[in-house]
Amino acid sequence: MVKVNTCVFISGQGTNLKNLLTRSRDSSFPIVIKLIITNNKNSKGIILAKKNSIPFKIINTKLRNYEDKILQYLKKNNINFICLAGYMKIISKKFIKKFGKKIVNIHPSLLPKFKGLNTYSRVLQHKERITGCTVHYVSEKLDSGKIIVQKSFYINSNDNEETLKQKTQNLEYRVFPEAIIKVFRNY
């Protein structure tokens, strides 16, 4: 099986990245992670990249042409697929068009509900009974592309932001790999 060269974009802890890295070691998993992009030099995912000898780039998003720089790195590393795993920058329409290949994102809510930031506190404030996570294609509108996989769980009356986050992320570790398998099922 020829695996798809993949770049993972991160900004923070990189726990989804870690999970995808583990899964990608499985010979039947469709992707191989060849590059990691981060906009945060303190991202824990960098430690992971170093440990696993995966090339990584720290991007200075204050530069006007930083997306062009990313596109250059993607080209240089023959990247054909992007996973956004907690990347806290909005990707421009121009970037999506220029890359021209599949980009997926994981979001910690049942989209189209609770797009954007501070998801867990908003879910609690709205007294939702269920929540979950969604993997979707990245389109030109924020958190709005076609849904690939979405899974949910019931919220307990004693759940708080911390427990919701933990439960949602545990679900993400199952949902993200499943969505990637689905994307490349007929590849």
Ligand code: GRF
């Ligand atoms: C995840 O919960 C994801 O849904 C959101 O950002 C978080 C990233 O977590 N987009 P991590 O960096 O993978 O630990």
